[in-house]
Every structure is written in structure tokens, then in C-alpha cells.
Amino acid sequence: MKLKSVGEIRDPVLGYVKMTEVERELIDSPFVQRLRRVHQLAGSYLVYPGAVHTRFEHVIGTMHVAGQIADSLSDELELDEDEIQEIRLAALLHDVGHGPFSHTYEEVLAEVGDVTHEDISQRIVAETAVKDILTRNGHSPRKLRAMCVGRENASPPFVNEIISGGLSADIMDYLPRDSYFTGVEYGIVDVQRIVDSLHIAGGHLALDDTAAHAFEALLLARYQMFKAVYFHRTVRAAELMLVHSMQLADEVLGLTDLDDLESYLELTDEIVLQRLIALKATTRKLRKARDLALNFRNRRLVKCVFENLVQRENRSLSQLLANSRVRRQVAKQLADSTGVDLMSIYVDVPTTPSVPNTYTKEPPTSVRLLKPGGSKWSEKIVPLSELPLVGSIAGFMNMLRVYTDEDERPRVQAAAASLLED
DSSP states (O other): OOOOOOEEEEETTTEEEEEOHHHHHHHTSHHHHGGGGSBTTGGGGGTSTTOOOBHHHHHHHHHHHHHHHHHHHHHHHTOOHHHHHHHHHHHHHTTTTOOTTTHHHHHHHHTTOSOOHHHHHHHHHHHSHHHHHHHHTTOOHHHHHHHTTTOOTTSOHHHHHHHSSTTSHHHHHHHHHHHHHHTOGGGOOOHHHHHHTEEEETTEEEEEGGGHHHHHHHHHHHHHHIIIIITOHHHHHHHHHHHHHHHHHHHHHOTTOOSOHHHHTTOOHHHHHHHHHTOOOOSHHHHHHHHHHHHHHTTOOOEEEEEEEOOTTOHHHHHHHTSHHHHHHHHHHHHHHHOOOGGGEEEEOOOSOSSOOOTTSSOOOEEEEEEEETTEEEEEEEEGGGSHHHHHHOSOOOEEEEEEOGGGHHHHHHHHHHHHOO
16 A cells, blocks of 8 residues: 655665655655764774764664555555555654763663663653654654554564564664775665565464564574674673763763753754863863863774683673673672773673564564465474574674773783783
8 A cells, every 4th residue: 555655866876765745845844854863883983984874864764664564465454545554754863862872871770770872762752742743643653652662562573573673674674884984785685575575464474484584584684783783892892881981970970861852952963072172170080081082083993801701601701791790790700800990891791682682672583474275274383493504693692892092902912811811
């Protein structure tokens, strides 16, 4: 079912993206336009110079792919225009709450509470002019507030799954988009094959079993992009500097003060970086925060002095290291044993799962496959363990790294090897 288009955007990854009246009004609002000033991949452009794309392109692309999925399912489900439009709107708004430097800022938020960009997206839909735009165009802000983060309980599960999870429009936009702009080819996946092979079983998204290989390739592409881009050693060096700079300056700059939504919406990449660089070095913490931001801008990055893969059999150790309190304890041990300033030691492990969680934020355990049989489809719920490659990468990539300032490299390198090698 085709929605009435009032314009189009030329996208380098997707081609022409058409938009409806309400979509254009939201895209032109300051809340979506703000995303032009939030990099999709934080500091990755310091390693991959082409990675200067933003959340703005991503939300438009996600809206487009969500619309393709809804169109593909419309005959099977008899979706009407309003339902398709709501799915597209939810996809457009799903990242509207992202803070400066995207997921890097979430690491700062995680240290002071359990608020995420999804919570802020919901507030923007409910508390700003976005609410008025939706209402004026006949859409429920209350419903879209939940839909945009995949938490709409009144909708069938497949609606949430289009927005969030391993078969979502989100992952099917950001993988090829990040691949295109970084120049890393691991993220090239057959999105159209997956979209055209989607069905509904028991209210959930299901995949034609002949397209299972495309789904497996999608998840493997994400894992490869995780290693090559998202958790690249030097990319993480840059991002850790940003995280620590923001943490050290938070009390002065109020970067995690979310009570004033209007002030939060001013926090874009360049504004925050400039505020960090302009800090008055009245304390040791503020001087360190300023120096980290200045060195980030000038690409004088901290150095990785230790890297080790934690064996997958040792899940208890990898889970332990995922706890930020434990990582701080390890950093303190290294500081105590070397005499290096604790603020100059960074212990890093991935905290994002290799295979994306479901919309319920639980680790995925299976995929629904449908096989044609006469006039009916037969459903089979296949455990991920039966997809050997996917099963082998489920969980977290168990990488442990230690970084420090270049001047402190020899001491911390020796201490980290002694403490962590085994």
C-alpha cells in the first residue's frame, strides 16, 4: 500500500527516500534536524575519515526500511495506511533522543543511572512540539512514544520487532550505512532479500527458511563490523577519551542532568567538545578533562598497552569484567602498582552483545523460520545454536584491553601483562 508522497530525499545508500506530509514536518523540526550534529559513530572518523555520517541520515534510512517491511507484510496482514504510517514514524523517531557522540555518551549515562537514549526519545515525543505535530496529523503521541523504542504493548510483537532486534529496520539500515561511510565492506548485506522474505507467525516476525542464509549473513556482518569498526582498538581509544573527559567534567557542565530537556537538546558533538576544551583548569579533574578533549580533537590518542581475548568457556570472567565497578578496581590495582595516575588508566571490554538483543532487551535464543507446505506454511523455531556460525558468536566479544597515556606506556604495559595475562 503506497502512502501519499510529498517529497523525496536522495540518500547515497538507499537511493530516493520518499516522505509523507507528517514525515516531512517531523524531519524539518529542530528535534530531528539536531541529529545532523550527532555523529553516528562518535570518534570513528579519526580512524575512518569517511565516517562523518550522522544520526540524521540513519533515522531517515530506518524509516524507509521500516516502510519497506510494512509494505512487504501489508497484504498478509491487511495493514491500512495509518498502520504503515505509524510504523514509519516510529522508525523515524527511534533515535531522536541520542545524546552527543551517540552510544559513547550512553557510557557516561550508565555511570550515573539506568537512563538511555530510548528513555529520552520517549520524553521528546511526549513533551515537545513533536507531540503537537503528531496530534495535528491524527496520530497518537502516547502510542508513538512507546512504538518508537519497541515497547508498544498494545501492538503485536512484530511491530516492536520492526523497530528493535535482529530483524529490525534499525540494523538493516546502520550496517550497510556504516559500511559505506567507513569503507569497510563487512557490513554489505542483502537487505532486500530479508525484507521480501519476512512473514508473521504467532504475531512475531518470521523468515522464509530459504532466506536463513541472508539472516545469518546479517548477524555475521554485524559481528565483523563490531571487530573492524565499532570495537576497533584505535576507535575505542578515541571514545574512551571522550567518555572520561565527560565523566570528569560532568559535575561542572551538567552533562547528565536530564531534568531540563531543553538544555539537553543543546548537547551536540561540537558543542560538548568545545565546552570540554574551554574548561577552566581549576582542579586536577578539570585539567584532565580539558586535556583529554583537546587531545581527542587533535588526534593525540591514548595507547593500547594490553589486549587479550578471554576464552569463551570462561563466561563468568567475561561477565565479571563487564561490570564497570570491577573494571575500576582493576584500573586502581594497576595505578597502585605503577604509581601512574588512576585518571590515566582505562580498562575496556565490550558491553554490547555480538548478536543484538530482542526488543524485550533479552538475548536472542532462536529465529522463527517458515517453510511452504501445500496451501499452508509450517513454522519452525530454530535455536541459534543450530545456526553454527551465529551460535558461535552469541553473547559478548570477550576482548579485554588496557589503555594509558603514551608517556606511561612502559610501566602500565608491564603491570597489565603481569596482572591480567592469565
